[in-house]
Amino acid sequence: MSFGDVVALPSPQAAPLLLGWTLLVDGVGGRIVEVEAYTQDDAASHAYRGPTARNASMFGAPGHLYVYRSYGIHWCANVVCDEPGVGAGVLLRAIEPTHGLGRMVERRGVDDRRLLCSGPGRVAQALGLTREHDGAPLDAPPFTLQPPPAPVAVAATPRIGISSATETPWRFVVRGSAWVSRAPRRA
């Protein structure tokens, strides 16, 4: 399944299929291991109340980025999904660092590989994503994408850091990955 086919799906379907892809920005990045889906009729989503200046790119073409400022400090990046105009996205929450470790350590200011990309703010900082990348297409430079070499085992859990729809199980992690922002809720 191509990247274009995946991001054309509704975000709760696209999100687990984005796990295992390798995403690089100017050659720096790694394997996507944790994501969350947000939809247009989802009270926890920035798209819930319709298009605004901030979330405009969420209502644009799928396969592009929606990058926003979080808590006035961090940047967080989403992959826009579904059909154009719908307002759906998949938040990139954690990546297993594989390419350009030195560049990521430099940007993050930490040495511990575990802390490089385990969290949405950390992912954006390590990959150098900012407002400049809002609306940018992921199938063109400086981005490169590689599909998973083998099928990925996925676990679904409730999303993190939200105050609405807190039990909707739209956080998806690579089962057993040591690089996620938090261990999945135990059964």
Next chain:
DNA sequence: CTTTCGATGATCT
């Protein structure tokens, strides 16, 4: 180990 809290600014009410 776990929990609490401050930073910091755009966005929305």
Next chain:
DNA sequence: GATCATCGAAAGG
């Protein structure tokens, strides 16, 4: 004026 798809340091057990 309140909230916020977070992070990291500090405080508490």
